[in-house]
Amino acid sequence: MAGGLLIVIDGPAGAGKSTVARRLAERYGLPVLDTGAIYRALALFARERGVAWSDASGLARLTTELASDANAASDANAASDANAASDAAVSSDANAASDANITAEAATPGIRFVPAHAPGAAQRVLLAGRDVTAAIRTPEISDGASQVSAHPAVREGLLGIQRQLGARGCVAEGRDLGTVVFPDAAFKFFLTADDRVRAARRQHEQREQGRELPLEQVLRDLQSRDERDQSREAAPLVQAADAVLVDSTGKDLDAVVHAIVAEIGRRQAEAGPKARLATRSRPGQSPA
Numbered sequence: 052m053a054g055g056l057l058i059v060i061d062g063p064a065g066a067g068k069s070t071v072a073r074r075l076a077e078r079y080g081l082p083v084l085d086t087g088a089i090y091r092a093l094a095l096f097a098r099e100r101g102v103a104w105s106d107a108s109g110l111a112r113l114t115t116e117l118a119s120d121a122n123a124a125s126d127a128n129a130a131s132d133a134n135a136a137s138d139a140a141v142s143s144d145a146n147a148a149s150d151a152n153i154t155a156e157a158a159t160p161g162i163r164f165v166p167a168h169a170p171g172a173a174q175r176v177l178l179a180g181r182d183v184t185a186a187i188r189t190p191e192i193s194d195g196a197s198q199v200s201a202h203p204a205v206r207e208g209l210l211g212i213q214r215q216l217g218a219r220g221c222v223a224e225g226r227d228l229g230t231v232v233f234p235d236a237a238f239k240f241f242l243t244a245d246d247r248v249r250a251a252r253r254q255h256e257q258r259e260q261g262r263e264l265p266l267e268q269v270l271r272d273l274q275s276r277d278e279r280d281q282s283r284e285a286a287p288l289v290q291a292a293d294a295v296l297v298d299s300t301g302k303d304l305d306a307v308v309h310a311i312v313a314e315i316g317r318r319q320a321e322a323g324p325k326a327r328l329a330t331r332s333r334p335g336q337s338p339a
């Protein structure tokens with residue numbers, strides 16, 4: 052794929068993809084593309100429109116509606132301009148500008164991603180102009196996202212948005228990025244961890260959002276979601292043949308990020324100076 056540097060991280064729920072993606076994005080001055088958020092937004096959209104998560108033709112219709120929205124195209128630019136915006140750091144002007152943007156888009160249908168103001172911070176997700184960043188993170192919507200993502204027409208329909216959003220380079224995280232969405236990505240990683248470790252992380256995330264859930268329940272939900280994501284026919288969760296496996300069990304975040312940065316550095320050194328330039332550190336950052 053032509054365009055900027057693309058680093059993709061696939062793996063099961065709770066493996067630490069989002070946090071690692073954010074740290075890498077910060078490290079290389081790239082925007083983050085959270086593709087799970089797109090499936091989550093579709094699940095929420097379906098719920099609000101009264102379309103069942105099992106209704107293949109209803110979901111195909113909603114997907115077309117989301118995907119045909121011109122916002123996707125304009126946000127591809129916005130997302131890839133995150134570097135430029137983030138150079139201004141978290142200035143209040145940047146916040147004001149983007150809030151104005153959100154308000155202006157309030158009547159627009161479809162899904163929009165608002166790039167983070169600071170490098171490496173999480174993007175915000177708007178659905179028909181509403182900020183649904185928090186609403187798509189409930190356990191119910193996690194399950195819904197997994198269900199809607201199993202429909203081939205949904206996956207096919209959301210390919211274009213993902214490619215547009217990633218076209219100018221990003222750190223993208225998901226399930227089928229290295230295999231289907233960005234098969235030519237320069238760097239592919241498959242991040243995983245022991246089931247119980249992943250469940251404990253998810254439990255912690257939910258607690259931070261004010262939901263207290265028993266570990267056994269989180270573990271059961273996570274395993275059934277993994278099972279569905281791995282066994283679906285369309286683009287199942289699977290490690291790409293050329294992805295590097297990283298197991299985060301027993302490792303802290305710094306160690307995982309360090310391992311990935313080291314691998315990228317090693318591969319760039321092999322590829323020569325041209326590749327090194329493409330992922331130069333942001334000014335003022337020390338090499339990992």
Ligand code: DC
Binds near residue numbers: 087193196201228
């Ligand atoms: O990464 P996540 O937990 O936000 O993803 C939610 C669901 O979306 C996940 O269970 C499967 C689906 N998904 C997918 O099928 N392909 C992706 N690239 C990303 C997510």
